Amino acid sequence: MGNDVRSKAELLADFCGLLAFAEEIRSVDERTWDKPMAPGKWTLKEVVGHLLLWDQYFYEAAVGKIAEGKPLMLKHLDFDAFNARAAQYGRDQSAEKLVEELVL
Secondary structure (H helix, E strand, O other), X not given: OOOOOOOHHHHHHHHHXXXXXXXXXXXXXXXXXXXXXXXXXXXXXXXXXXXXXXXXXXXXHHHXXXXXXXXXXXXXXXXXXXXXXXXXXXXXXXXXXXXXXXXX
């Protein structure tokens, strides 16, 4: 295996870090969730929506299929359109719902 392959322990540590992040942002007030993180940047809601939809995509397109022994199908994905939908998804949700989905 090459150096770019991560161990299960490293991956689990990353997932634990994501849970800690979710717990940390749980207490952030709604106005902060809707405010750009910097001028011209996404809001916290948009960033979390982005994480959620990409995770869902990777699970459905790859991880779930591998676990079920199904073949993977390569298809072109319009990243800009996907990211725009993910950002809109984040904007449309409450902060509480986004955190709950992140933890699940």
